[in-house]
Amino acid sequence: xxxxxxxxxxxxxxxGRLGTASLGALAVATATVLSPVTTPPxxxxxxxxxxxxxxxxxxxxxxxxxxxxxxxxxxxxxxYLMLRPKDRKTAILKLSISVPSHFDSKIDPKQVKxxxxxxxxxxxxxxxxQTIPATIEVSENGKTIDIFPETPISDKDTIxxxxxxxxxxxxxxxxxxxxxxxxxxxxxxxxxGSWLIQIVPNGSN
Numbered sequence: 001x002x003x004x005x006x007x008x009x010x011x012x013x014x015x016g017r018l019g020t021a022s023l024g025a026l027a028v029a030t031a032t033v034l035s036p037v038t039t040p041p042x043x044x045x046x047x048x049x050x051x052x053x054x055x056x057x058x059x060x061x062x063x064x065x066x067x068x069x070x071x072x073x074x075x076x077x078x079x080y081l082m083l084r085p086k087d088r089k090t091a092i093l094k095l096s097i098s099v100p101s102h103f104d105s106k107i108d109p110k111q112v113k114x115x116x117x118x119x120x121x122x123x124x125x126x127x128x129x130q131t132i133p134a135t136i137e138v139s140e141n142g143k144t145i146d147i148f149p150e151t152p153i154s155d156k157d158t159i160x161x162x163x164x165x166x167x168x169x170x171x172x173x174x175x176x177x178x179x180x181x182x183x184x185x186x187x188x189x190x191x192x193g194s195w196l197i198q199i200v201p202n203g204s205n
Contacts, residue, residue, distance in 0.1 A: 062193035067126040082160040090182040091152040117160040
C-alpha cells in the first residue's frame, strides 16, 4: 500500500487529535448538563415520637395518673401514685405495688403513706389531703410495697400512694404496677394499671 505524503499524514494526525479533544470536551459538557447540581447534604430534622414506651406491651396495659415533684436522676422527689374511681370497680382490702427491678433507690416504709388525694390543676398542686390509716410493708429486696388499710378503701374516692425517695441513678423509664385485693373469700389480687415514670439526666427537665 503506497504511503501518504508526510504533509498529508501530519494533517490527518492533527485532525485526529483535534477530533479526540473535541469529543472529550463535548463529553464533559454533556456530563455537566446531565448531572444534578451538587448540594450540601441536608441535616436530618425530627420531632419527638408520639408514642409511649412501656415494659409490658400488651392490650391489658392500663395507664394510671401520677404526679412527681422532680424527675431528675438522683434528686429527692415526692411521688403521688394515684388511683381514681374509674381505675377500680371494687373496694380495696390490700394494695400492692411492684417496683421495677432496675429502680436502684431504697424505699423506706416510713416515707410511704396512703392518702385521699386532692388532684391538682392550673391553680393548685396535687397533694395528700388526708392520710388513710394503713400498715405499710416493703419487701426485703425493695421491689414490692404492700399496703394494708385498716378498713377497706371505697371505690368512690381518689386515693394515692405517697412516697418520698431519691430518684434512681440511671435515667430511663420505670413502670410501677398496681395490684389490688378486693374484700371477699378468695384472696386474689387483680391488676389495676401501671404508673410509667420517666427519669431524666441532670439538666434535662
